[in-house]
Amino acid sequence: MIRWFKKKEEPEYPEFWKSYAAKFSDKPVQQLEDIRFVVLDTETTGFDFRKDRMLCIGAIGLKNNVIDVADSFEIYIKQERFNPETVAIHGIIRNEKVTMQTEADALTKFLEYIEDAVIVAHHAGFDLGMINHGLKRMHLPNLKNSVLDTMPLYRSTLINSNFVDKTRGYSLDEVAEKLVISTKDRHTAAGDAMITAIAFLKILSKLKKSGATTLKDLLKIR
Amino acid sequence: MRNTIAERIADFLKRYPPFDLLKTSQLSEIAAEVKVIYVEKGKVIFEESQKGHDQFYVVHKGAIDIQRNNNGKIENLDKCDEGDIFGLRPLFAKESYMITSIAAEESILYAIPISIFKPMVLDNQRMGEFLIESFASNTQTPFSKEHHDMLYTGREEAFESTAQLYELQPAHFVKNLVSCTREETVKDVAIKMSQNKVGSVIVIENECPVGIITDKDLRLTIAVGKYPIDVTVDKVMSKPVICYPKGITIAQAQITMMKHNISHICITKDGTPNSKAVGIVSEHDIIVSQGNNPSVLMKAIKRSRKTKDLKNIRSRIMMLLNGYIQHNIPMTHVSKIMFELNDATIKRVIERSILKMDRQPPVKFAWMSLGSQGRKEQLLTTDQDNAIVFQDVKPEELEEVREYFLTLAKKVTKRLNAIGFEYCPADMMASNTRWCLSLKEWKEQFKNWITEAGDDEILLSSIFFDYDISYGDVRLTNELSDTIFKLTNNHKLFVNTLANTALRNPSPLGFFRQFLVESNGEHKDFFDLKKRAIMPITDAARVLILQYQVKNINNTAERFEKLAELEPQNKELYLSCSYASKALLKFRTKQGILHNDSGRFIELDTLTKEEKVKLKRCFKSIHDVQELLKIRFKITAFL
Structure with a gap:
């Protein structure tokens, strides 16, 4: 009768989504040492969430200050739409000799890999937007993981000085330069993910000194 | 699945022994299981008498100190650099560590699981030998064969203390020899010497040393007019050359030099003049390796060719400083010497960075060190604060010229950082567009700061009262100071603020x-x-x-x-x-x-x-x- 109050019926999701969703508990782990972080980066055909598509997802797992190469993820996605302009940047040529997956397969594998890890990315909004739009095309809801963005995290480590503009953004290149990280592998998804991961560890050690020890503390930083 | 990260790690490992001895497939197998560890400065990776880890370590970035506790006294046994391996004990024996490893600076390590690595070692004799040697010594000069059976038996007298008996350590020798043939003229050789900034050239025939020419030889023959300058070198060279094999100890080298009244010893393959010349030990280098003499350090800075050299010199400067402080040398004296050494380091870095640019600076410029270095009060390496002022150019050329100096400044600040001068947290560095200005722009800038004296502006301009010119044209900075003084004169409000x-x-x-x-x-x-x-x-x-x-x-x-x-x-x-x-x-x-x-x-x-x-x-x-x-x-x- 009063249909508005009735809870909207959950659509029936596929098995892989259900097992992904089941990984999340009501009480997420808070101590940073115990959390599995997954640092990721996506390469895309452009910046339009609706029109553009992901070319590649690169990700690497990290726990208790140790990056585990065995826990990495790298997947290339078949394109229906091809934008020659982006090829130069990313060096991923269409049908290059790596195994390619459809977007749906890639994302299914990604969900299997990521589980309930906390996602870390530089300018995370963009990568998350891309992934979530991909999930939407599969008629799935958004990712359930907590997300940390290394950009504001880095900014919060800068000293409080009137000479530092606290509102401006910092590109991954700038952050890497300031934290003295080699940027040899820029513009491959996995390479960027690795740079971001090292940046994240360096930032984390700085933040820990100023008292951030739980996930909650980090999520507060904007 | 393709694994870019593992590929990169494999690329890195491949460059260093013993990984260069592995097959590509083995390398990929290892790389895919590597753990990448970030450690802050001062963090302990493992401690003496701690149970062995199930992995050993390779330094990817940074440096690790290897220490041992000798009856309550901490001894530094070695420093591991990029590409060095450490923590090998668990690979050989199920024992606890006998050394402590601690991060000398912020570092990134690759941890390699022993379970994967060990079978590969057992298959590869040469690799095993290398590992034993580096395990036994953890120094650049591995011990002899004593430790040969260790991989399989797991017994040894670890770490004979070598660090104390300085004189008995092998003398470090220069490996890239500057050499010439008998037929070259003295003039050409002298040019070669000044280009390479060396004091001696070995005369080579069929790879064997037949003579040596030093500054002293030139002084005693050419300069006094005994021979004209275009004579061939075999007329003036000293011969025979005193030769020794590698591994000659410092004490031996010193005694030989005293005995023959010479300042250079040639290192040859078998220690006789009839084999290939591989290097040279100079009195100078021996003194430098002893480390505590400012004039020697100064010379070493001026001769340095690599940022890494400067970094090593830096740690010796710190030893010198430590000695001064312990012996209560007057502070005025200490800060002057430290200032000069820092100043020379900065100058050298700028010189080298200019060489690395694709062209010479388009106009005159000056590199200003601000803050503590400008006040000659920088004893320990603290942050770098610096700025560039360059000559005025036409407006349409301004940005292009600035671009040049920004690129130069980036190179300089990056190298200074590698040496140990940390980046300024407030980004007050010449690599920042705000601190890389033409003379006119700087004057404009100061006028704004001083007339609109808000607190921040005052603070900024006050920094510039303490600058010191490190490199470049002093007229530019003098003109700048004059402008500032003129502006502040009669500006009561400014001085009050x-x-x-x-x-x-x-x-x-x-x-x-x-x-x-x-x-x-x-x-x-x-x-x-x-x-x-x-x-x-x-x-x-x-x-x-x-x-x-x-x-x-x-x-x-x-x-x-x-x-x-x-x-x-x-x-x-x-x-x-x-x-x-x-x-x-x-x-x-x-x-x-x-x-x-x-x-x-x-x-x-x-x-x-x-x-x-x-x-x-x-x-x-x-x-x-x-x-x-x-x-x-x-x-x-x-x-």
Whole structure:
């Protein structure tokens, strides 16, 4: 009768989504040492969430200050739409000799890999937007993981000085330069993910000194 | 699945032994299981008598100190650099570690699982030998075969202490020989010597050394007119060459040099003049390796070819500083020497960076060191603060010229960082567009700062009263100083605001004469020596000296001495301030050496009673000079 109050019926999701969703508990782990972080980066055909598509997802797992190469993820996605302009940047040529997956397969594998890890990315909004739009095309809801963005995290480590503009953004290149990280592998998804991961560890050690020890503390930083 | 990260790790490992001995497939297998570990400076990776890890380590970035506790005394056995391996014990034996490894600087390590690696070693004899050698010594000069059976038996006398008996260590020799043939003319050889900045050239025939030409030979033959300058070298060279095989000890080298009255020894393959020349040991290098002589260090800086060399020299400079402090050498002397050494380092880095650019600087420029280095008070390596001023150019060329200097500045700051001068946290560096300006722009900038004297602007311009030109054309910086002085003259408001900022950090003692400690942040309950004591006294000196328009005295202690001369009525106060500034600097340096940091934050509990009293006496001078500022510049009590 009063249909508005009735809870909207959950659509029936596929098995892989259900097992992904089941990984999340009501009480997420808070101590940073115990959390599995997954640092990721996506390469895309452009910046339009609706029109553009992901070319590649690169990700690497990290726990208790140790990056585990065995826990990495790298997947290339078949394109229906091809934008020659982006090829130069990313060096991923269409049908290059790596195994390619459809977007749906890639994302299914990604969900299997990521589980309930906390996602870390530089300018995370963009990568998350891309992934979530991909999930939407599969008629799935958004990712359930907590997300940390290394950009504001880095900014919060800068000293409080009137000479530092606290509102401006910092590109991954700038952050890497300031934290003295080699940027040899820029513009491959996995390479960027690795740079971001090292940046994240360096930032984390700085933040820990100023008292951030739980996930909650980090999520507060904007 | 393709794994870019593992590929990169494999690429890195491949460049270093023993991984260069592995097959590509084995390397990929290892790389895919590597764990990448980030460690902060001072973090312990494993400790003596701790159970062995199931992995060993490769340094990817940074440096790791290997230490051993010898009856309560910590001994540094070795320093592992990029590509070095350590923590090998668990690979050989199920025992606990016998050494401690600790991060000498912020580092990134690759941890390699032993379960995967060990089977590969057992299959590969050469690799096993290499590992045994590096395990046995962890130095550049592996021990002999004593440790041969270890991989399989797991017994050994680990780490004979070699570090103490300096003279018995093998002499380090230069591997890239500068050589010539008999037929070359003396002139060409002399040119070769100055290009390579060496004092000697080996004359080679069929790869074997047949003679040597040194600065001394040139002096004794050509310079006195015995031969014309176009004579062939075999006329003037010294022969035969004294040769030794590699591994000659420092003591042996020194005795040989004394005996034959020579300054160079040639290292050949079998130690006779009839085999291939592989290197040269010079008296100079031996002295440099002993390390504590400023003039030798200075020469080493000027000859350095790599940032890594400068970094090594840097650590020797620190040893020198440590020695000075321990022997109570007067601070004025110490800071002068340290300033010169730092200055030479910066100059050398800039010189080398210009060579790395695709062309010479388009116009004249000057590199200014600001802050503590500008005041000649930088003893420990702290942050780098610097700026560039370049000659005025046509407006349409301005951006292109700036682009050049920004690129140059990036190279310089990056190298300085690698040497140990950390980046300025407020980004006050020449690589920032705001600090890389033409002369005209700088003048404009100062005019804005001084006439619109807000607190920030004052602070910014005050930094520039303490600059020192490190490199380039001194006329540019002189013109800049003149402009600043002209602007500040007759600008009462500016000087008053400057005095005001000098008081922004009140006297470091609380009402009950207790130390004021930090109330929050990373250094909670520590005493901030820089903010509470060094900055107030530096600021006070600056504003007082500015009244008299005294140029070119930047050092705080010297400024107070000058003031004592100018105002005899306040002589006592100023001299006590001069003393205090030196004492504080020494204090900071001592603390810095003790804790291997910038010495800025002090844990009060670790101070002795005497030190506390000394500090408090310095604070009394700070308090008095602040009172004087308040009266002189009529700054009211509410500040």
